Amino acid sequence: EVQLVESGGGLVPPGGSLRLSCAASGFTFSNNAMSWVRQAPGKGLEWVSGISGSGDITYYADSVKGRFTISRDNSKNTLDVRMNSLRAEDTAVYYCAKDRWGSGTSSMDVWGKGTTVTVSS
Amino acid sequence: EIVLTQSPGTLSLSPGERATLSCRASQSVSGSYLAWYQQRPGRAPRLLIYGASNRATGIPDRFSGFGSGTDFTLTISRLEPEDFAVYYCQQYGSSPITFGQGTRLEIK
Numbered sequence: 001e002v003q004l005v006e007s008g009g010g011l012v013p014p015g016g017s018l019r020l021s022c023a024a025s026g027f028t029f030s031n032n033a034m035s036w037v038r039q040a041p042g043k044g045l046e047w048v049s050g051i052s053g054s055g056d057i058t059y060y061a062d063s064v065k066g067r068f069t070i071s072r073d074n075s076k077n078t079l080d081v082r083m084n085s086l087r088a089e090d091t092a093v094y095y096c097a098k099d100r101w102g103s104g105t106s107s108m109d110v111w112g113k114g115t116t117v118t119v120s121s
Numbered sequence: 122e123i124v125l126t127q128s129p130g131t132l133s134l135s136p137g138e139r140a141t142l143s144c145r146a147s148q149s150v151s152g153s154y155l156a157w158y159q160q161r162p163g164r165a166p167r168l169l170i171y172g173a174s175n176r177a178t179g180i181p182d183r184f185s186g187f188g189s190g191t192d193f194t195l196t197i198s199r200l201e202p203e204d205f206a207v208y209y210c211q212q213y214g215s216s217p218i219t220f221g222q223g224t225r226l227e228i229k
Contacts, residue, residue, distance in 0.1 A: 045166060047211075059217070100171065105218050108168060114165055
């Protein structure tokens with residue numbers, strides 16, 4: 001069974017940092033690009049960042065560029081995002097998602113259950 | 122970036138009825154790279170349609186997608202109780218990936 005499990009969410013003060021992780025199983029991890037998508041409370045979906053299957057190409061939404069860093073370890077089947085200089089507007093459920101393609105932008109056919117990030121003093 | 126506008130914001134229908142959801146893009150979506158997702162309360166999104174008209178694995182054939190360029194539709198031919206949820210369109214033809222604001226499908 002293809003599965004994605006996120007971890008690392010929590011409460012962090014404005015300006016703080018947090019690292020989210022996603023453990024993947026049930027597919028050949030390096031074959032697929034991966035994405036992070038977030039959803040603020042009561043709001044819609046916002047794509048945050050993506051990374052190619054090989055890990056050499058990364059993409060960011062303008063709202064997080066320069067503050068978030070996406071990475072992956074294909075030997076451990078894990079996807080991470082390091083989030084710095086967090087703001088109240090970063091408060092959201094963060095989903096890890098498997099892209100249908102190996103690189104570039106794609107639709108997402110498997111999603112984790114999400115991990116909640118709350119930025120508040 | 123491409124802005125996706127979904128209509129209506131809320132659609133009230135009864136089980137067994139036909140639902141038609143619209144997604145309009147601010148500019149042409151390259152390659153018809155348009156997807157639809159369903160999100161039930163408290164759950165992660167689920168991919169329904171990719172490439173404008175291709176059903177994802179395991180999606181019932183009552184779900185169908187159509188469109189190209191800037192205008193796309195998702196049709197649910199006969200609503201089942203589990204279909205009442207929020208639906209999002211997404212374009213992935215150009216970066217950044219963008220989502221529509223969603224259409225809430227509620228029981229009338």
